[in-house]
Amino acid sequence: MTTPQAPTPDELAALRRRYRRERERRVRPDGPRQFLGAEAEFGFYAADPYVGEPAGREPLRDTVDVAVVGAGFGGILAGARLRRQGVRRVRVIDKGGDFGGTWYWNRYPGIHCDVESHVYLPMLDETGYVPEWKYSPGEEIRQHAVRIAQKFDLGADALFSTTVTALTWEEDSRTWIVATDRGDAFRATYVITATGTMTEPKLPGIPGIQDFEGHTFHTSRWDYAYTGGGPDGGLTGLADRRVGVVGTGATGVQVIPMLAEDAGHVFVFQRTPSTVDVRANRRTTAGDVGADREGWARARRENFLRIVSGEDHDEDLVADGWTSSAGLLEKLLPSFRRPGDREAFEAAYEAADAAKMNEVRARVEQEVADPATAEVLKPWYRYACKRPTFSDTYYPAFNRSNVTLVDTADTHGIERVTEHGVVVGGTAYALDCLIFATGFSVGVSGVHSGRLPVRGRGGTLLLEAWARHGVRTLHGFTSNGFPNLIQMGSLQNASSVNFTHILDEQAVHAAALVAAAEAGGVLVEPSREAEDAWIAVLAEGAPDHERFHAECTPGYYNREGRGRPGGPTAYPHG
Secondary structure, eight states: OOOTTOOOHHHHHHHHHHHHHHHHHHOOTTGGGGEEESOGGGGGGGSOSSSOSOOOOOOOOOEEEEEEEOOSHHHHHHHHHHHHTTOOOEEEEOSSSSSOTHHHHOOOTTOBOSSOHHHHSTTHHHHTOOOSBSSOBHHHHHHHHHHHHHHTTTTSSOBOSOOEEEEEEETTTTEEEEEETTSOEEEEEEEEEOOOSSOSBEEEOOTTGGGOOSEEEEGGGOOHHHHOSBTTBOOGGGTTOEEEEEOOSHHHHHHHHHHHHHSSEEEEEESSOOOEEOOOOOBOOTTTTTTTSTTHHHHHHHHHHHHHTTOOOSOOSSOSHHHHTGGGGTTTSOOSOOOSOHHHHHHHHHHHHHHHHHHHHHHHHHHOSSHHHHHHHOOOSOGGGSOOEEOSSHHHHTTSTTEEEEEOTTTTSOOEEOSSEEEETTEEEEOSEEEEOOOBOTTOOHHHHTSSOEEOGGGOBHHHHHHHHOOOOBTTTBOTTOTTEEEOSSTTBOOOSSHHHHHHHHHHHHHHHHHHHHHHTOOOOOOHHHHHHHHHHHHTTOOOOHHHHHTSOSSGGGTTTTOOOSSOOBOOOO
8 A cells, every 4th residue: 555645654653642632532431322312202303204194004914925124225125136036925114104214214405425326326227227416315315215116016015104013933833923013913934124224313412402492303304394495405494593513424514514504503513523525526427427338337336346345456437535545444344455464554554544634634724714613623533433424515614604613522522401502611502403413323223222122933032142142143144043034234244335235235145045945945044053154254364453443533433432342243354
């Protein structure tokens, strides 16, 4: 790995000291416990603002071939690939009111995908659709999810505004009983869980958060009835309002410039600044991406995956911030980079990292007029410590007279919420509206959080079995004692910044498992020995990134400064 402007050893030493100092300003003793779930008294933050009261219906007691839990891209792709295998009765269940998953819930102003749409949107070859933008707006993505579902007739048996509350294996009938909050208790020969990695909104556990008497909501449940406008802006309801935004990650970076255009005043409460690189979004044509060639989308997304995974490649079809900085993702993603001289590699890696972060910090100085504000917006950590963000409007928003940046690092976040606003460093900020752009409990789906209990053979709870023996799967999909249960996600499976690509490959595999089981008249269930062998594969040669992330600023990659989880959690070999 090389860099055109390698920092000197003294400069690197100074950077390490600065990074460590900035990290200590932000680490909290409560770690991940600093966040609250959107439940109980905070349940209104997770309510569905896009549908009214669900229509009444009789509880279902029928039988389907496959129950798919989750109607995001994972569930949709599973359903589509099952259809291609000839499976007839596929029932998709979701607590949302339609297909889309995270793109159903997230409709905040300015929302776009941060991965190029021509590799992010799945099944472009199969649907004949060519995205209109290099980085699609959220509504285009949501409509594409619906397009796939319609093409494969997944709405026929779907249950929306319905939450699965229990999955129970019945040995005598060799079926799963699927219970829901609508009184359903239907049977399914197979269950595929596709509940996502970003489905549970989280809130900061700020003292007094429940006392605020102004208007408040989470960005994943945007309240256009209050703000007016839509995802493209025009938030006329905020014209004379003082709006506070908590969170400056990927969501905050997109929504804050939109708020700045329309709100009376915007107060941005920042604990840790994001790295914000150039977006350069633009409209695209079919000719721009070679959509006249058969298999163009598959070729493009595989090219992207090869580059960000560190494989050899002849050309860069996407050519954006992800691919140009792909070498710096080695600490974040399963990678093919396995250098012989690790010490030399680490030295070159750190030098390249420093050069990139210096470039990002220089961009802040160039685009933000006030030097004091620019200094607070500079990210002081290694590139792979937090998911990079991309925007051409974020930094200029802080040049507006109606935008105030409030640094909360020294107080480890907002001190408290009052009836009329928030307090930081002893200063009270009066607000009419408080918006939480605080993201999700990453990787915590209903199954893994325990909210969706799964009882396998002999009534054994999945999470209790894992608590006793550690997480045990074959390929991240199946577990001994839980026949015909297929889990999609990143646990003991592959991962990528382009997760829809991973989900589609998983959907193909899940559908093939079902087809093979049907053809052979057998159950889908690994042996203990197969699980042991897979866990050994995950552990063998897995890179140790613990030291790297221990030095990172707190965030969800390192469990808010508490370090990455122990044990093999993802396939590490690229």
